[in-house]
Amino acid sequence: MTVAVSVENLSVVYDDFRALDAASVQVEAGESFGLVGESGSGKSTLLRAIAGLAPVSEGTIRVQGRELRGARRDKAFYRAVQMVFQDPYGSLHPRQTIDRQLMEPLAIHGISDGERRILKALDEVGLGSGFRFRYPHQLSGGQRQRVAVARALILEPSILLLDEPTSALDASVQAEVLNLLEQVRRDRKLTFVMVSHDLGVVTHMCDRLAVMQEGRVVERLTSADLVAGRIAEDYTRNLMVASKGFRRVAETA
Amino acid sequence: MSLATETRPLTRREWLLSDRPQSRLQARLGRAYMTWRRFSANRLAVVGLLILLGLCFVAAFADLLAPHSPVIGNLAGARLLSPGSEGYLLGTDDQGRDILSRLIHGSRLTLAVVVLVAVIAAPVGLIVGAVAGYAGGWIDAILMRITDIFLAFPKLVLALAFVAALGPGIENAVIAIAITSWPPYARIARAETLTLRNSDYIAAVRLMGASPARIVFRHVIPMCMSSLIVRVTLDMAGIILTAAGLGFLGLGAQPPLPEWGAMIASGRRFILDQWWVATMPGIAILIVSLGFNLLGDGLRDALDPRESGQ
Numbered sequence: 001m002t003v004a005v006s007v008e009n010l011s012v013v014y015d016d017f018r019a020l021d022a023a024s025v026q027v028e029a030g031e032s033f034g035l036v037g038e039s040g041s042g043k044s045t046l047l048r049a050i051a052g053l054a055p056v057s058e059g060t061i062r063v064q065g066r067e068l069r070g071a072r073r074d075k076a077f078y079r080a081v082q083m084v085f086q087d088p089y090g091s092l093h094p095r096q097t098i099d100r101q102l103m104e105p106l107a108i109h110g111i112s113d114g115e116r117r118i119l120k121a122l123d124e125v126g127l128g129s130g131f132r133f134r135y136p137h138q139l140s141g142g143q144r145q146r147v148a149v150a151r152a153l154i155l156e157p158s159i160l161l162l163d164e165p166t167s168a169l170d171a172s173v174q175a176e177v178l179n180l181l182e183q184v185r186r187d188r189k190l191t192f193v194m195v196s197h198d199l200g201v202v203t204h205m206c207d208r209l210a211v212m213q214e215g216r217v218v219e220r221l222t223s224a225d226l227v228a229g230r231i232a233e234d235y236t237r238n239l240m241v242a243s244k245g246f247r248r249v250a251e252t253a
Numbered sequence: 254m255s256l257a258t259e260t261r262p263l264t265r266r267e268w269l270l271s272d273r274p275q276s277r278l279q280a281r282l283g284r285a286y287m288t289w290r291r292f293s294a295n296r297l298a299v300v301g302l303l304i305l306l307g308l309c310f311v312a313a314f315a316d317l318l319a320p321h322s323p324v325i326g327n328l329a330g331a332r333l334l335s336p337g338s339e340g341y342l343l344g345t346d347d348q349g350r351d352i353l354s355r356l357i358h359g360s361r362l363t364l365a366v367v368v369l370v371a372v373i374a375a376p377v378g379l380i381v382g383a384v385a386g387y388a389g390g391w392i393d394a395i396l397m398r399i400t401d402i403f404l405a406f407p408k409l410v411l412a413l414a415f416v417a418a419l420g421p422g423i424e425n426a427v428i429a430i431a432i433t434s435w436p437p438y439a440r441i442a443r444a445e446t447l448t449l450r451n452s453d454y455i456a457a458v459r460l461m462g463a464s465p466a467r468i469v470f471r472h473v474i475p476m477c478m479s480s481l482i483v484r485v486t487l488d489m490a491g492i493i494l495t496a497a498g499l500g501f502l503g504l505g506a507q508p509p510l511p512e513w514g515a516m517i518a519s520g521r522r523f524i525l526d527q528w529w530v531a532t533m534p535g536i537a538i539l540i541v542s543l544g545f546n547l548l549g550d551g552l553r554d555a556l557d558p559r560e561s562g563q
Contacts, residue, residue, distance in 0.1 A: 053456050078462035091453035095475055097280050104471075105461040130273045133280040138272055151457065 003065070004029040004159055004191040005050060010059035012045050012215075019045040021215035022059065029064075029158075032185065032192040034202035034209030034223075036239065042215035043195045044086075047161050050193070051083050063159065075109060082152035083161040087168045088144035092136040098122075098147050099132045105155050121150040124187075125180060142173035146180065153184060160185075162194040166201065178205060199243040203227055211236045291555040298551020304544030312360040319354035324509040326350035333527045344529045346520065352533045355511035359534070362512045363541060366427055366496045367489050373431035375485050378438025383477060385439070386446025387469050397443065404436040409498060416504040423512065426505040430495050434488060441484055445477040479556035486549035490542035497538055513538050 005027040012020035020042045027033040035043040048054040050061055052073045061068045063081060085091035093101055102121060106114040119129055125146040136144055145165060152160060165181065166174040178201065185192055196202050202209050203223045211219040211233065219233040231237050263271070270287075274280040293299055311318060320340070326332075326349030336344040343352040385396035403411075415429035416422075449455055450473070458472050497514025499505035506512030508519075513534040520531030 051456075051460055053459070073462070075462045078460060081460075083457070083460050085453040085457065087453060091457050093454045093458075093472060097274075097277070099277065099280075104458065104463070108461050108463050108467070133274040133277060134272070135280070135284065148457075155461070 002029045003027070004031075004063070005033075005193060006060075006062040007046065007050065008060050008062075010046065010049060010061065011057050012042075012049050012054045013057045014055070018215055019054070020049065023212065023215065023217050024059075025210050025217060025220075027159075027191060027193055029191055030189055031208065032194060032206045034206035035193065035195045035212060036197065036199060036202050036209055037212035038197060038239070040214075041212040043197075043212045044163050045215075046212070047083070047163050047193060047195050051081065051161055052077075078105075079109065079155050080157050081159045081161065082155060082157040083163065084145070084148050084152050084165045086164040088141050088148055089136075089168070091148050092144055094136055097133050097135055098139075101147070102151055102154055105151065109155060111155075117154055121154045124153065124184065125150040140173075141169050142176055145169060145173075145177050149177075149180060149184070153188070156188075157190070158188075159191045159193070162192060164195050164197070167196070167198065174201075181205070199226065199240055211239065288555050292551050295551040295554055297547045298554070301544045301547025301549075301551060304540060305548060308360055308364060308541055308544065311357055312364045315357045315361055319351075319357040321351035321354040323350065323355045323358035323511045333523065333530070335527070336529050336533075343533045344527075346516070346530045347523065347527075352516075352529065355516060356513070356534060356537050359511040359513045359516065359537070360541075362423060362506060362510060363493060363496070363538075366423070366430070367492055367545075369427045370431045370434060370492050371485055371489070373427070374435040375438055375481060377431075378435035378440075379442045379474060379477060379481055381435070382439035382442025382444075383446045383469050383474050386443035387450050387465065387473055389450075393443075396439070400436045400439045403433065404440075406433065408433045409495060412495060412499060413502070413504060416499060421504045421507055423506040423510065426496055426499045429499070430492055434492060437488075438481055438484065441480055442474075442477045445480055446473050449473055449476055479552075483549055483553040483556060486545055486552055489545035489549070493538060493542055493545070 003026055005025075007026075008024045009022045010020055010024070011018065011022055023042065023046055025033070025035070025046070035046060037043045045054050049056050050063070052068070052071045055071065063077065068077065096104075099118065102118045103114055106117060111117065118132065122129060122132060127143065127146050127150070131139065131143065131147075136147070139147065145168075149165075162181065166177050169177060181192070182205065184190065192205070194202065194205055203226055206223055208220065208222050209226070210217045211221070213235050219231070219236050221231065221236075225231070226236075226240070231240065268279065269283050271279065271283060274283055320342075326345065328349045331338075331341065331345045331349040333347055334341050334345045336342065338344060341351050341353070343356070345351055346355070381396050381400065385393040385400075411433045412426070412429035415432065416425050419425040419428070455468060455472060458468055463472075496505055497512075497517065500512040500514025501518040503515070503518065506515050508515065516534040517531045517538075520527070520534070524531050
């Protein structure tokens with residue numbers, strides 16, 4: 001198995017705050033890798049650092065064997081790695097139609113068959129061409145997130161970074177979007193790096209996961225380990241209890 | 254296909270307000286129509302728009318509308334006639350020139366000043382502000398300190414100094430006003446850009462591999478436009494007054510150009526006995542300034558990005 005994304009001893013420092021403290025993860029090609037932890041544990045920062053959106057102070061990031069320096073990325077990187085953001089209300093340009101937002105990456109990379117690709121991308125995320133000329137405010141949260149997925153896929157990347165792609169959506173829509181992501185991963189043999197605070201989502205979606213706390217990776221385990229309760233760290237156990245406790249309350253209510 | 258034939262044809266209004274536009278053009282027109290509906294709901298704003306359309310109309314057809322020459326008067330028979338005199342609706346000035354004709358021709362100068370200042374100052378401010386806000390760091394520091402320097406000068410005094418250096422004349426007045434009016438636009442554009450630059454949709458564009466220039470010009474600047482348009486429109490009244498002020502001081506338009514501020518200045522000498530000579534251009538300035546202010550208020554409601562989401 002080849003390594004798709006390799007992060008070693010990565011630190012991200014904002015002024016005095018250490019958002020990421022010597023974190024290391026290895027994501028293999030074709031797998032779905034989860035990053036879990038409470039708010040502020042640095043999981044999103046790790047993802048943004050890979051994408052070049054966070055200031056890296058130490059450590060190395062390698063994507064498909066190539067080392068990335070600083071926040072600079074070349075066009076080949078953007079064609080290989082794309083990201084879906086947490087908040088579908090904030091990740092689409094409010095003044096541009098869906099058509100224009102999907103056209104933009106194609107225009108940047110000088111891809112000519114835009115017409116076909118846009119229709120295909122919309123079709124793939126289950127939106128159809130009727131949505132093509134709408135503005136984001138004419139779409140629901142789930143539809144917006146589908147557009148965000150379509151936009152990420154339109155450059156045909158091999159690695160998709162998912163920053164809590166469903167946490168801003170309500171439960172029924174969450175399942176739809178997760179199924180969509182599963183589907184495109186299978187169809188396109190994508191590598192996923194997925195951030196979530198929801199252990200249920202991560203065990204459902206991911207093969208392996210890393211548990212993060214205060215900017216450090218405290219434990220790495222497989223989803224099967226997590227389900228079977230083979231957990232070494234107290235923090236992971238607490239996280240699991242918290243997530244289960246929440247579920248029980250939700251069921252009885 | 255049978256579905257399409259069964260549904261009755263859409264009215265034009267329904268076509269514009271459609272939730273699912275079928276083409277780029279329809280989406281754009283629909284959006285423009287929504288903006289127009291918000292704008293036209295404000296009656297006073299429509300009044301402001303009509304005033305300005307009237308100004309444009311008068312300026313365009315000044316030669317046809319003006320009953321007399323704006324520069325050649327009747328010194329022998331028509332000096333300082335009061336309003337309502339035979340053939341001189343708004344009276345005449347000390348050189349026997351019809352004030353109405355001079356106002357009509359002066360509308361061209363006013364419009365030219367306003368348009369030129371807007372065309373020079375607004376893009377400069379917008380680009381400086383957006384680039385400073387998006388780039389950050391030392392680029393931001395340098396651009397904004399330059400802006401601060403220009404902001405620190407009193408507007409009219411800097412304009413005066415410029416006109417004094419370059420010589421009086423309407424073109425120099427325009428340059429002088431433009432130079433002093435871009436810094437506020439840069440501030441607005443920078444403030445807007447700062448709120449946008451860390452948003453997810455800009456990050457998403459960056460992740461597509463867009464160059465900084467592309468991000469600024471295609472994604473950031475369109476978001477700054479609405480607040481800038483509102484601000485420029487509201488500033489227009491001030492620009493007209495500054496231009497009139499320069500004209501009044503003899504540093505703007507030179508005689509015999511029928512510039513409204515210069516007309517007030519020349520009427521000042523007779524203000525007690527022949528009040529209309531100074532008052533008529535004053536009223537014209539008032540109406541046009543009011544028109545711009547009303548329009549700006551309406552645009553603020555119509556273009557507010559926070560409301561246009563719904």
